[in-house]
Structures are given as structure tokens and as C-alpha cells.
Amino acid sequence: MSDLTVEMVQRGRGPSTQEAARRLGVAREIRSARERLTSRTGLERAFDHELLRHYAQYRAGSGIPLGVFAMALAAAATAWVPVAVAGTWALCVFLVITLNSMISRRFLGADPDQVDLVRWRWRFAGGEALQSLVWSAMIGLGATGGWTFALFGLVIAAAVATMLAATVPAAAVAALLPLCAATLCLLTFSSGVDTVMLVAMAAGTQVFFLGLSRRLYASTVGALHSRAEKDAVFGELEQAKANSDEARRRAEEANLAKSRFLATMSHELRTPLNAILGFSEVMKNEVFGAHAAPSYREYSNDIHDSGMHLLNLINEILDLSRIEAGRYELNEEPVLLAGVVEECRHMMALRAKAKNQIVHASVDSSLPRLWADERALRQIVLNLLSNAVKFTPPGGEIWLTVGWTPLGGQYLSVRDSGPGIPEDELGTVMSSFGRGALAIKTAEQGSGLGLPIVKGLVELHGGQFQLRSRPREGTEVIVTLPAARAMDTLPPVTDEEPATAPEPKRTSRRAA
Template sequence: MADLTPEMVQRGRGPSSQEVAKRRGIARDMRSARERLTSTSGLERAFDHELLRLYAQYRAGAGLPLLVLALALAAASLMWLRPSVAALGCVAACGTLLVTAWLCHRFLRQPPETLSLVRWRRIFIAAEFGQSFAWAMLLLAGAPDARTFALFGLVILAAVTTMLAATVPIAAVSGLIPLMLAALSLLLHSRDMDTVLLVVMTVCSQLFFAGLARRLYDSAVGTLQSRAEKDAIFAELEQAKANSDEARRRAEEANLAKSRFLATMSHELRTPLNAILGFSEVMKNEVFGVHTAPAYKEYANDIHDSGMHLLTLINEILDLSRIEAGRYDLTEEAMQLAHTVEECRHMMALRARSKGQTFSSFVDETLPRLWADERAVRQIVLNLLSNSVKFTPPGGEIVIKVGWTASGGQYVSVKDSGPGIPEDELGTVMSSFGRGSLAIKTAEQGSGLGLPIVKGLVDLHGGHFQLKSKPREGTEVIVTFPASRGMDALPAVDLSPPAAEPAPVRKARARAA
């Protein structure tokens, strides 16, 4: 049979989060490349639509100011044109402006899914060309008499056209061509040096505006790409959050189901285990007579010890499962923490004495009573002392401290002189069924549930659990109970009957009543 490798285990679990993210990125890149191949501008369809939408918004918003500009140019041209000619040019310019604004509003009202971007791009190119052609005719009508004014107007219109149509570069070029040809046509009327210089300056300025429009287009595309990347990141974060919430919900359900299962199985296992312990104890004590073979007594003793170990393990699993499931009910009462710790130390003294270990106790006798579950507190202290006795070498010392905290609470500290726990194993020993390397090497019996149970019981009391350990320096565990559980400063209740009042006082009170 082939060995099970980590790769096989990972394949059984499914793709990792890194693989999922990589696949999602590849799919996004492929979709983007496919949209670029089907696009006429080399961009994604969403970008094409957004650029056209920006063009339509700019043109629709600039309709009224451009109408005012057309009226102003027509009024200024009355100085050298007949009113009919100026009016005709103004009507042509205003008409193209209104048509372009109407087209832009129509584009903005239609749903993006039903739009033909290629068709609308052609419509906008034609509208831009017609609008610039109408402007050029208005300015050229009086060009022989007002070349400077015409060139000045052509420069202004070139700036306005290229800036408004910057998001559609082809439309910007289409609107610039009539204006540039109009400027060059002035050379047909006069070729003196002043005219040539003005025309060259006008054409150069128009080319400059064309280059500036290209820069604005690149900036708009960059902004759209940044926005798309940001939206993609937000979408991935939302998806990751949703996946995390779902995974957490499933983990909580699985943990609750596990805790319920362990609690049920622990109860089911106790019944046959009690029978095993009872009969093995009868056989061990030879209640019904001496065994014919001495080995049977040893076997019965081993069965009884193994059963006790299994019963302890089941009790620990049951306690931990009840704590994790939130079903561990505290039976709180007034108790003396120092007395409970002393009882636990006495219970563990025999085991410590068999290994040549000594206890050193430092207990503050002024501690008031503590409002807590005495059984849970006893289990906390017994688990801590059991771990210390288990991992402290023969002849070692275990120091027990009970006293006040800085905030007015009470604490229990158990420190041993054992080999300590490496820093990278602190998380392991605090996890359920986690055992450090020392416990594995020394083959010490234990389920790895002692410290998790202690921490769970401390948390139920609203306390704090702290584990300090370094290799070759020993281990110290500090359990702190909050000051709110202390029972000091409570006045005594006076249960004696009130003293009898003198007769004159009683008479005066009766008259007042």
C-alpha cells in the first residue's frame, strides 16, 4: 500500500485558498483578454461604455454654455457680416449643438446591455464632425475682414472640442479636422507674413490641444482601470468574508455536534465502565476467595487501573465538551480559596512524596471568601498540581502562592522546577488533546485536556489564565479571579429585636399620630 503523502491529503481536502485565488485571477485575466479581443478600441466593453458615457455627459452638460458662445460669436460677426448670413451661421451652429445634446441624452437613457457601442461611436464621430463644420462656417463667413477674430475663435473651439471629446479620441480628431482646415483655408485669402504666422500658431495650438486630449484619455483609462481593480478587490473581499462567515458557521456547528457527541458517548461509556471497575475491584480484593493463579490478581489490578484511567479520561472529555457547548453550569457559593488550595495540596502530597518532591506554600491568610464554584476551583488546582508533579523531576520543588492581585482580585500560582516548555509548543499544550514533546518523550500518561479544562473553567468565572514557561527554567501557571467575586466589606445583618422605647416617647408618638 502506498504511503499517504501531504499532497494526497491536500487533494482530498480540496484546493487551498491560494489555489482558489490563483484560479480566480486566471479566470479574470482570460475574461478581460476575451473582451479586449472583441472590442474595437482594445479595451473591455465596460471601459468602452464608460468612456462613451463620459463623453455623453460632458457634451450634454456643455450644451447651454456652447449655445451662449454661438450667440456671442454670431453677435460679434454682425460687425462685418450681413445679419442674414450671421443668423444662418448661428442657426447652423445651434442646430448641431441641439442635435448632439439630444443624441447624448438618448444614449444616457438607454440600458447599457442594449447599446451597440460601435454604432454609437460612429454617431458621435459624425455629430462631432458636423458640429465643428458648422462652427468653422460661422467663423469663416467673415474671415476676409476679420482674420484675427476667426483664428482666435478657431483656437477656442479647438480647445473646447478636444477637451469635451477627450474620452473618445476618434471623435476628438473628427471635430478637430474641420477647425484645422478652416484655419489653413485663410491662407487662400492672404499670404502675408502676419497671416502665415497667425495660421501656423493656430494650427500648432490645435495640435497641442489634440495631444492634451490624448493625455486626458490615457488618464481617464487609467482611472477606470484603477476603479475596476478596486471593485474587483472589494468583490473578492466580500466573497472572502462570506466564505469566512460560512466556514465559521460550519465550524461552530461541527464543534457543537462534536461536543454533543462526546457528551452522549461519555455517558454511554460510563455504564459498562462502572461494571468493569466494580468486578475488577472484587477480583482484585479476592472477595470470593483466593485466586488459584497469582497472576489473576495482577491482571485484575491492571484492569482496575486501566479502567480508572479511562474513567478519568471520559470525565475530562465530558467536562471539556460541556464547557465548549456552553452547558457547564456553575454552582456558586462562598468558599475560602486558601482552604481549597490546601486540601488539593494535601491530596497530591502522597504522589509528590513518592518522587521526592517538596511543596512550598505562600498563602495570604487575610483573603476574604470567594464567590465561585468550589468543585470547579478544586478541579483547577488539582489539574495544575497534577501537571507540576508529573513533569517535575525527582527531588524538585513546587511553589504554591495564593494572594491578592493589583486590582483587588485573588490569584493562585503554581510554579515547578521542571524542564519547562519551548515557546513554540505553548499553543500546542493549550489546545485540546495537545501534548508537548516532553510528555511524549517521557511517555507520561495524560489526555492533553488538563490545561484546556482549566482555562475553560477560569473563563466561566470571568478570570484570567496565564502560562509562563521557558526551557530549563520551569513552568508557572497563574489563575486570577476578578475582584467582583470577592466577598469583603459586607456589613453584618442585625437580627436582634429592637429595644423597647421609654413610655414618654411612646405617648408623644401616639399623640402625634
């Protein structure tokens, strides 16, 4: 068995993202090279089939225009040759065009995986050669004096044939050779300088059309390459999205399983812990008599204190698990935030006094009640005050403020003169069991669950949680509850009104 390395731990059981991308690229290159080696044209099979498909589509769609063009040439040729000759030539052109169209449609209807590309390429080349031979018979239409007409007809036929067969170079060459030979044969009708010049220009034009078809072929291949790369990118993006969705689903399932496990274990641990706390409290208070040794009393106190610490930790884990699992139910009722804050301040006064800390409280007495969970509000305030007392050094100060928000809601601010939190550690302290470096060195031990629980409870109430801190300047936590939870004072009940009081009405008015 090989030793476990840091790289193996970092990437887990599978390759890293960069390694997976590299392997995918190598596999794609190997597949492409294998297809090119087995191809006669040096392209991938998919490209060969696509080029033949383009040719077949062009040929299948050009039958009617070519037929009309052949009829026009035959009608014009009747000025030099008998109608029967022109009609026979036009009929031959129609038959060859029909044959090529049928071959093209047959290719388009075949299964791409079962097609023999080499055989079909030769079929298309043979069809082009046959059709060009028929077009070349046009020189017979101008034999009695219309050789110039035949010359330009051959040039037009060469242009059409090379453009239509551009995606199959062998077919383009097969289509052009008979037309060039027929063009050169026109020199037998006249040996004048003008005739030689015209024939030379016509032949050069036909060769130019062949070069242009090669450019069209290269452009089509480039477009196919671009489309293949785009399709590959889209496929990779789809695969990456699918992998991301699957990873997110697994993470959500794992997080839910973790929360359920913690909730179950918390309940299982609290049962024996309650017994430990009960018996240790009996021993600490010497209910059944004094201890024979004074050390036993100290041990009992240590057992009880450790049990209480463990119970608080289990309660925090249970609360956080319920919040993350979405199973924390709020028991909402009219609650006076100022009263809850005052009770919590009184409960933490002894701990602050033990560290010679000064707590400054500023509470707006005009605040109405909130429609909220009293237990959750009390836990929010206690956690924030406990953190402030815990992280503030002896002799420090703590500012506790409760008041209106600009939009008519209520806010709670807890600020201390502690060591503060660096900006790069704000995310750490907001995570479960996360604690900053300065907090670990200067503060008492804690679980690191206080702030995540506070944030979760605030969000359950529809409020906002803000954490502001800078090193050596202290920390401030602001909890804002929405105006929709603030309640107006109920109007007095008179004798003329029903005895039942109306339900509490929520308001979003701006406080003066």
C-alpha cells in the same frame, strides 16, 4: 485511482490559497484578452462603453455654454455682416448642438448590454463632423473684413471640440478636420505675411489641441485601468471575506458538533464503565470468596485501575466539551480557597511522598471566602497539583502559594522544579490533547486535557490564567480570581436588627 500525496493531504479537497489566486489571475487575464481581441479599439468592452459614456456626458452638459458662446459670436459678427446672416448662423449652431445633445442623452439612457458600441462611435463622429461644419461657416461672418475675428473663433471652437471629444479619438479627428480646412481657407481673404503667420499659428494650435486630446484620452484610459484594478481587488477582498466567514461558520459548527458528540459518547461510555468498575471492585475485594489463583487478584486490580483511568479521561472530555459548548453551569456558593487548596494538597500528599517530593505550602489565612463553584475550584487545584507531581522528577520540590492580588482578588500559584516547557511548545500544551516533547519523555502518561480544562474553568469565573515555563527551570501556573468574587465578613446579627441576615456583599477593596 491516483496515489494520495502529501500535497493533497495538506490542501485537503480544494486548491491552496496560492493556487486559487493564480487560477483567478489567469482567468482574469484570459477574459481581458478575449474582450480586447473582439474590440475595435484594443480595449475591453467595459472600457469602450465607459469612454463613450464620458463623451456623451460631456456633450449633453455642454449644450447651454456652447449656445451662449454662439450667441456672443453672432452678436459680435453683426459689426461686419447683417443681423439676419448672423442670426441664421446662430440658429444652425443651436440646431446642431441640440441634435448632438439628444443623441448623447439617448445613449446615456440605453441599456449598456444592448448597445452597439461601433455604431454609436460612428454616430458621435458624424455628429461632431456636422457640428464642426456649422462652426466652420463662421468664415462667412468675417468675409467683409472680420477675418481675424473668424480666425480666433475657429481656434476657440477647435479647442472646445477636441477637449469634449477627447475620449472618442475618431470624433475628435472628425471635429477638427473641418475647422482646420476653414482656417486655411482664410488665406483667400488676404495674402499678406501677417495673415499667413496668423493662419499658420492657428492651424498649429488646432493640431496641438488634437495632440492634447490624445493625452487626455490616454489619461482617461489609465484612470479606467486603475479603477478596474481597484474594483477587482475590492471584489477579491469581499470574496475572501465571504469565504473566511463561511469557513469560520463551518468551523464553529464542526467544533460545536464535535463537542456535542464527545459529550454524548462520554455519557454512553460511562454507563458500561460503571458496571466494569463495580464488578472489578467486587472481584478485587473478593466479596464472594477468595480467588482460586492469585493472578486473578492482580488482574482484578489492573481492570479496576484501567477503568478508573478511563473514567477520569471521560470525565475530563465531558468537562472540556461542556466548557467549549458553553454549557458548563457554575454552582456558585461561598467557598474558602485556602480550605480547598489544603484538601487537595492532602489528597496529593501520598503521590508526592511516593516520589520523595517536597511540597512547600504558603497560604494566607486572612483570605475571605470567594463566591465561586467549589467543585470547579477543587478540579482546578487538583489538576495543577497533579501536573506538578507528575512532571517533577523524584526528589524535586513543589511550591504552592495562595494570597491576595494587588487589586483585591485572590491568586493561586503552583510552581515545580520539573523539566520545564520550551517556549515554542507553550501553545501545544494549552491545546486539547496537547503534550510537550519533554513531558512525553520524562513524565507519566496523561490525556493532555488538564490545562485546557483549568483555563476554561478560570475564565468561567472571570479570572486569568498564566503559564510560565523555561527548560530546566521548572513551570509555574498562576490562577487569578477577580476582586468582585471576594466576600467581606458578614456583620454580627443583634437583637435590634432583623433576624434575616443580609445577602453576602462582594468587594473589590485592596488587601493590606
